[in-house]
Amino acid sequence: MEATRDWLRGVLGPYHHRDRVFRDADTVLVNFNGLAPKTDTYTHEDGRTVVLLCLHGTIPIKFRGVTYNIPIAAWVPYTYPAQPPICFVTPTSSMLVRASKHVDLSGKIYHPYLAYWHMNSEESNILQFMRTLQEIFALEPPVYTKPSNPNPPSATPATYPPPGYTNPTQPVGGSPQPYPNVNRQNYAQASVNYYPQQAQQQLSMPDPRRHSTPPPGAQPPPVPPPPSYVLTGRAGSPHQQPLPHRSQSTPPPPIPAKPLAAALDGQAYQSALDERTAKLNALREAVKDRLRHRQRELNAAIPADIERLLHVNKRLSEGEVSISETIRKLGQEQGNVQNNIELLQQKNKELSESIDALRQQPDVNVDDVVGGSTVVYNQLFELVAEDHAIDDALYYLGKALDAEKIESAAFLKNVRGLAREQFMKRALIKKIRQHAGLTDTI
Structure with missing residues (x-):
């Protein structure tokens, strides 16, 4: 399985x-061996x-x-999953x-799952479609076995099986063929071959449109001859009329030269046809009137809606500006604000650095700080202090x-x-x- 996966990765280059x-x-290869x-x-x-x-x-x-x-084949397009697989x-x-x-x-498969694939391409996948095929094929198998030795049709007039009866050797959807005069045992034993999963060999599978099949090894009961049907009526729309059962020696009745509709009363038929035509015309006119009324309503409402939408568009444009x-x-x-924040952070940093620097300095005596650099300046400080003290005493x-x-x-x-x-x-x-060369302020 790993070799298959490696090969699969190598061939997916062109895929999107x-x-x-x-x-x-x-996932499909793992689930379907x-x-x-x-x-x-x-x-x-x-x-x-x-x-x-x-x-x-x-x-x-x-x-x-x-x-x-x-047997099937599923082709995966390059744009998968945007496009569904092509199955045959x-x-x-x-x-x-x-x-x-x-x-x-031709064998091509059609299904609503493929038709509506594009509406949910992310959730759709091949595995789910294969399981869907299993369900529909279980109800109606898509293949059947070719007839082995079909007998050539006799030269008798063309007859058809009764309504609802299907020839087991004729595929569904084909054009109707004359009912052949085949051997009853071959007719009763006609079946469809598939490949059984259990025996891994070809088996004979009965036609799904047949109601019953004889058990294996048993002689099937005699099949009664189907009633004869002859083609009458207009070309392209045949009418099948059952003929009365006759023995093989009795020749079939002649085919009527006129269609079945000719047997009806011409005047009653024409009256019914005219009545049906009148009803259809009345219905057509009623639908036209309804459509015209709806069109007038739309024509009256559209200008107001356009004006309202233009006004809304103008307000939206102004709001956008x-x-x-x-x-x-x-x-x-x-x-x-960002610049001020950066400036404030810078000043806070400088202030923190100054505070840290001051905290690292030793304590200083106030008397040592407030003093002159010479003896004369110290004498001046003392005289000024005594002068102010005398002012306070006089006050x-x-x-x-x-x-x-x-x-x-x-x-x-x-x-004094x-x-x-x-x-x-x-x-x-x-x-x-x-x-000292100082300004006299006294």
Whole structure:
């Protein structure tokens, strides 16, 4: 199986979906042992020839409790799964195709599963279609065995089997043939051969359209001769009229020269035909009136709908412009916000670095920090501090005098002493500032 898979991977080069084709083909080969892959030339109906992958062999079906193998071939197109597989019934040299609603005389298979494949191509696959074929072939097998030694028809007038009877040696869908004068045993033993899966050899499978078959080894009961039917009426539309049973020595009655319709009363027939024609004409006119009414309604509604749709389209266009402008502004705002975020992160980083640097420095005495670089500057700091202290003392002496906490004589004495001392300190401050080259602000 691995060698088959390797070969299968190697031949899928031209396919559009190689993995899907390989997966579906491998699944079919695993589930149906009677199928095998090959590559062969396929000729389309327009004459084109392409080399496609073909799954050929047999699929098993159950017909009347017995398993039979039906020979088929499924061609996989290059565009699979977009296109369904092309399937044929491939009868052997001893088989013929029985035409039906799913199989034509050439063996090509038709089914709604293939017709509606494109509507759900992703879910459709070859395995599911093969199982569908098993179901429809189990109800109506698509092949039957060729007749072995058919007897030539006699020279008697052409007769036909009764309605609902089917000749077992004639495929469904073929043109009617005269009922042959065949041997009764050959007629009763006519059957269809398939390949049974259990015995792996050709067996005789009864015609599915027959009601019963004789058991093996038993002599079938005598088959009564079918009633004779003769062709009468117009060409292309034969009317079958049963003739009364006669012995073989009695010659058949002559074929009537006129069609069956000629036996009817001409006037009654023409009256019925005219009545039917009148009803059809009345129905046709009613349908036309209904269609005209519907057309007028549509013609009246379409302009209003068009106007409404144009207005909606205009509003949508304006909204599109507004939305585009809003998106542009939001983009700019987003850019600005992003720049501010980056700047803030950079400043936070610098601040964190400064804080870390300050924390790493040793503690400093305040008295050492606030001081001059020379003795003169230190003297200037002390004189200025004493000057401000004298100002504070004079202020509180005035407050005490106002509150009558101190006498006037004591107030004057203290003010005179502090004023004298402040004058001397300010004179010294001025002299030091002039000597140091500082601006005089006092």
